[in-house]
Amino acid sequence: MAEALTREAILASAEDVLRRYGPAKTSVVDIARALGVSHGTVYRHFESKAAIRDAVTERWLDRVSAPLEDVIRAPRPAIDRLHEWLVVLTETKQQMAVTDPEMFETLLALTMTSREVVAAHVDHLAEQLSRIIADGIADGEFAPGDPAVLGRAVLQATARFHHPLHAAEWDDPGLAADFDAVYALVLRGLIA
Amino acid sequence: MAEALTREAILASAEDVLRRYGPAKTSVVDIARALGVSHGTVYRHFESKAAIRDAVTERWLDRVSAPLEDVIRAPRPAIDRLHEWLVVLTETKQQMAVTDPEMFETLLALTMTSREVVAAHVDHLAEQLSRIIADGIADGEFAPGDPAVLGRAVLQATARFHHPLHAAEWDDPGLAADFDAVYALVLRGLIA
DNA sequence: GGAATGACAAAAATCAATATCTGTCAATCA
DNA sequence: TGATTGACAGATATTGATTTTTGTCATTCC
Incomplete structure (x- = not known):
């Protein structure tokens, strides 16, 4: 069974994507894709992109x-x-x-x-x-x-x-x- | 007869246009037009827009x-x-x-x-x-x-x-x- | 039943076609 | 003759049509 998705995991992914692509080209979809989940799921854990x-x-x-x-x-x-x-x-x-x-x-x-x-x-x-x-x-x-x-x-x-x-x-x-x-x-x- | 065009006059015009339109929308053409001369004339007195x-x-x-x-x-x-x-x-x-x-x-x-x-x-x-x-x-x-x-x-x-x-x-x-x-x-x- | 999905509307970003601007210079003017 | 003009090339900016993104939520999955 897959690991439960945590805020921590999302942040790690977000940091990774930000490092790689920079802030302008980092979308919530990118962050979700790097985790293998849909972007809707990310919004279950964070209110908004700004919160991330x-x-x-x-x-x-x-x-x-x-x-x-x-x-x-x-x-x-x-x-x-x-x-x-x-x-x-x-x-x-x-x-x-x-x-x-x-x-x-x-x-x-x-x-x-x-x-x-x-x-x-x-x-x-x-x-x-x-x-x-x-x-x-x-x-x-x-x-x-x-x-x-x-x-x-x-x-x-x-x-x-x-x-x-x-x-x-x-x-x-x-x-x-x-x-x-x-x-x-x-x-x-x-x-x- | 028209006044001789001076660097001072150009600067006064440039300042005026900058005040009115802001730096992004201020062109040398605008500065020249405000003085009633062509933009080529302005370049006789200043090397470049940057110099102005x-x-x-x-x-x-x-x-x-x-x-x-x-x-x-x-x-x-x-x-x-x-x-x-x-x-x-x-x-x-x-x-x-x-x-x-x-x-x-x-x-x-x-x-x-x-x-x-x-x-x-x-x-x-x-x-x-x-x-x-x-x-x-x-x-x-x-x-x-x-x-x-x-x-x-x-x-x-x-x-x-x-x-x-x-x-x-x-x-x-x-x-x-x-x-x-x-x-x-x-x-x-x-x-x- | 709680977690995840993906279709969707509204907002924002992208892109290529178009227009403007910078700086030069040969021709004009006074 | 020296100041001014305006046509011009290359660079930059604007525009609007198109795509992507954000955030929501009814539906699906386990």
Whole structure:
């Protein structure tokens, strides 16, 4: 007997088809065909094509956040974790944009249509930063302040280096120097 | 006798047509017709349509920078000028995006195709900030540092609030609070 | 009886035929 | 003689007829 069709299986298929054909040429019929079922069946598990896209986007964005969680938990000073966290985030995105541009293009297109999923992801990233900053304040590395506010501020101040909208500017040869300058400025603000 | 045709007149016409029809539906023929000349004549004064677009973009961006120059020259402490400069820049852009969305759309489309003109504009903005920061360092308001590097850093750290790519995020109700948080962080970094 | 199908209507995407636009240049004009 | 014109070729954009897609639901299947 055939496996029961699950949301997970549909998402895996959707991700596969999106990778292969890109977001513009991916239809629900394609996703269903890759699973050997009719497209009507897919609609039993997902409300709409948009819901499938949202779910795929969420999976992908979670894969970005996951390694950052490890950085937060490392037994190191908050300052080091802050730097590492920002470097991992920016390099992850920039690497993907360079090494797999179509993939990055696809991810960007998905994020444009899944605004709410992206907002939750951004909140999650800011919250991760807040935890590092709270640690840093607790043990005196950073000056007192509201970690939630400071976390958001740090994330936004570094947007140029990780926000996909800026991807077109990532081939600038001065990028690394610019990052260092912004990071140094932000760090001084946290310590001050 | 008719006025001699000048580059200025062509640019004024181009700006006019762009305002009225938007960048997608603006042809060199339209620009020429608005001046009562043939399009061949326009090509005597500009190398290409791209050159016309670049020149219009430059005019518009210069109109953004000009009022900021006044802020720099005001006889006030550097800290106050820095804040004012950032507020004027962000509010100018955000106002335009809200009050004249098609106009903003047009300007955005132009900037996407006039990369070099935009790069020069960004350099100019960073240089303006550097001047304020140099003043602040000179009279002890800010800690010592390289004004050129710090100017670029401040501009990039606040990109979220003035970079047109982020316009879609400017309706966020927390925008003002986010700006205040980033500004406070950056200011502490400059003073520290 | 719950899961899957496929015919269907409305909406969206595709495609090829048609029209417009860009940029050049020999001819015209003043 | 130097500015302007308009015909022209190749590239790009528009249009509307045709196909594909989305989402629904009565019917079929196990």
